[in-house]
Amino acid sequence: MGRAPCCDKANVKKGPWSPEEDAKLKAYIETYGTGANWIALPQKIGLKRCGKSCRLRWLNYLRPNIKHGGFTEEEDNIICNLYISIGSRWSIIAAQLPGRTDNDIKNYWNTRLKKKLLGRNKQSNFQYPRNTNGLIEENPYVDALSSSALERLQLHMQLQSLQNPFSFCNNPALWPKLHPSQEKMIHSLQSFNGSSSTLLQNALLSMNADQRSPKAATVGDAIQQDAVQISSPKVDLLENSSNGISSMDSSVPFMGTGNKSPLDSNLAARGEGFEQSNMGIQQVCALQAELDDILNNRTMCYNPQEDQMAEFDCFREINGSKESLMWWSNDIDTKSASSNSWDSATPVLQTDHGMFQDYELGYNL
């Protein structure tokens, strides 16, 4: 039953690959292919490496047509848009960029692109709640918001708000239908502070984009998963907050990446202490305030020049019309988004009229 063991881990070499090892691996695969069995491959060619290591070396470095570094503005824009839309699903993002590996894109995002983009939010003047001593109050939800989910939220807001005023951000007609509890919350907050329903709506969309299952083969799958989540009942925090109740369910994903959201971690770590508190509504208000700040700060302090606006505007280049751009399709071959498709010279980007109009808009930075 089952398969043969992966490899003898006591006898496998780790660390950087030597030119000799590279040559052996490359020569063999170019001649015989991988044979659909990476585990057996190193033994065949006399390499003291784990099959997984060989696979990674081939996919990320040795295979033909790999591009290293030198990311173009267009690639920056695609990565940025996809990250904000579907999160850190690097393999799907890599499928849109022929010659790029998920590892490369991941590194590029973490080391350069993220800083490049988030650096533009430095002017944010959001004031976190302070206690009577003037110290910033410890708030697990604010902590959670400062994590990757908020990063995506900020980018989402920043990028969308840089578009024309008729974009998704300011056009309720384009908003996807929300779960009734989310609508309820928005109406509640409108009565609480009527100025930021648009921001909140976007916040909810971004939050839902994080409530996804871990695997999705394509951009379409990823976004569809997000759409399913939007209509799911997992909005306890928001719903209860709108009622002034805050019985937090720590099992409910709210923001963050997959099932490891920072909020989950915070809630788990801090136990039941917050269950009876009113922190839920405070947090929603904090979020609302911060979103306002992001947008107002942009409006008042950041007036991009035309050349800056054009910096990431790849959509003018793709198919000549960003209105016609569709990034996903149910017809997209699942395999084309997997790492097996990296040799493909054709990105999966397709044009069509889609069901998720938000993502058709693209971003101008």
Next chain:
DNA sequence: AACGTGGTCAACCGCTTATGT
């Protein structure tokens, strides 16, 4: 010159999903 710091990126680790038996 020596040291500290920060950025970059290849490689590894551990988890989830897919698949063979």
Next chain:
DNA sequence: AACATAAGCGGTTGACCACGT
């Protein structure tokens, strides 16, 4: 159907390098 392993994936680590003090 149940089990075990392969494959795939994202997060993290650590070596290397450049730069500043």
